[in-house]
Amino acid sequence: SAVISQKPSRDICQRGTSLTIQCQVDSQVTMMFWYRQQPGQSLTLIATANQGSEATYESGFVIDKFPISRPNLTFSTLTVSNMSPEDSSIYLCSAGQGPNYGYTFGSGTRLTVV
């Protein structure tokens, strides 16, 4: 299965600023996703990163707050914009080949907004 490198692994940011998280997969994958895992909670899907087109966002998440890029089949970025303390969370990248394949997860980015 694919191996995912995600960076940064952690960051402490000032409110009102933005952070871009990078996700690099070691092989071409069909599907890439971004999740959020808030402290003590499960994973919530933010969006599906579509190669060459706009991401598909889940209910409660918008492009202005979480712009996503996916320029090719191995790389994606998630930006957390205009951050507030409520954005403090772990952000995870996931990748897979679609139906009948499992999904691999990156090690996550632990974001703290102060």
Add this chain to the structure above:
Amino acid sequence: AQSVSQHNHHVILSEAASLELGCNYSYGGTVNLFWYVQYPGQHLQLLLKYFSGDPLVKGIKGFEAEFIKSKFSFNLRKPSVQWSDTAEYFCAVKGVTGGGNKLTFGTGTQLKVEL
């Protein structure tokens, strides 16, 4: 829309005890089912997955899960737990037909195994 329910939020067991974690899903079409584990301080790892065929699936570290379609369930089992199994366990479902190929996770079960 797909959803997953995990009934046990916190489970405490002694070493060598048997484990069964409940998972029920809601989805009207074909699904793939997964169990992931997150050890303290580590990232999510795939324990096992069901796509089709034999409903009894064996995964890593002695874990297994049984897909019961009539009950929309995919319970995780292990006959004898070890202290090293202390972790959080997540059940996840992927709707294959019309589900957008996205994983939906349950709320997780925190397992603590005591010596």
